[in-house]
Amino acid sequence: MSKAGQHALITLRKMIASGELAAGERVAEIPTAEALGVSRMPVRIAFRTLEQEGLLVKAGARGYTVREISPESIAGAVEVRGVLEGLAARQAAERGLSAKSVAVLRQCLDDGDQLFEKGYVTEEDLEVYHDLNLRFHQQIIEASGNPAVSMALARNEHLPFASVSALAVDSNDMRREFRRFNFAHMQHHAVFDALLSRQGARAEAIMREHANATLRYAEVFASTAGMADSIKVIQREEQK
Structure with missing residues (x-):
């Protein structure tokens, strides 16, 4: 996996672990890529890996939702x-x-x-x-x-x-x-x-x-709250 892909994967995994990407929340390639400062391909690969790890669930053709974990x-x-x-x-x-x-x-x-x-x-x-x-x-x-x-x-x-x-x-x-x-x-x-x-x-x-x-x-990671918030803002703008 590329450096950008590893960055996207590790960051998203941490955000899910912390609850900053909440259970049931929808995530999509474009807003996530923009928030992480990478292209869509690393995010696409990260999403697929996180689905295999049981952290994301496929939601239609364009995105995923965060799986509820405890x-x-x-x-x-x-x-x-x-x-x-x-x-x-x-x-x-x-x-x-x-x-x-x-x-x-x-x-x-x-x-x-x-x-x-x-x-x-x-x-x-x-x-x-x-x-x-x-x-x-x-x-x-x-x-x-x-x-x-x-x-x-x-x-x-x-x-x-x-x-x-x-x-x-x-x-x-x-x-x-x-x-x-x-x-x-x-x-x-x-x-x-x-x-x-x-x-x-x-x-x-x-x-x-x-x-x-x-x-x-x-455990809760406190370090990615700002990034999580920016992803959510972009997603809300995209859905308008």
Whole structure:
């Protein structure tokens, strides 16, 4: 996905999580693109991704409506992901990692170390982290040798904020975001150590706890209120 697409996706995801784009509210390409300062194509792609994540519902040919979500529904979906990824980690540890899995996971850790070693992160850094985080999780699932885990996760990812790729960033508090994502990266190191040591129970426990970091997406983000308001104003003007 392009940089503009990632920006649109992360911003809209955050606005939905905060309630600034309210349940049942209609969103359309043109006003959203104008408010975000991007072209229509990145917004179109972001809308489709958010529909797949269970955050938007198709509303006719020209737009979407925001799906009603609650902290409880997010927590439930994330807990299921933690259980499934924990199972994958335990089975991967018990089977033992292949040379390929070790290489992929080590590369993800090395890339993350380079990202966080400067002591702060930018939004662009977190886009890079998004990709390496996805690779890290996918490799553990593959290493489990259990295709049922992958299929169950694919179904669960259609629930709001259940996907490991559902990255939301508070750009108004990047110091806090550095701490949050750096901690998540340290958990990656811990689970990798457990996998190498073939400590199945430990690997499972770390991955289940790791999933809980996602629950922050159920909190209210205060940083996008102005942008949300501008989208709503443009939409009202368009509908006149």
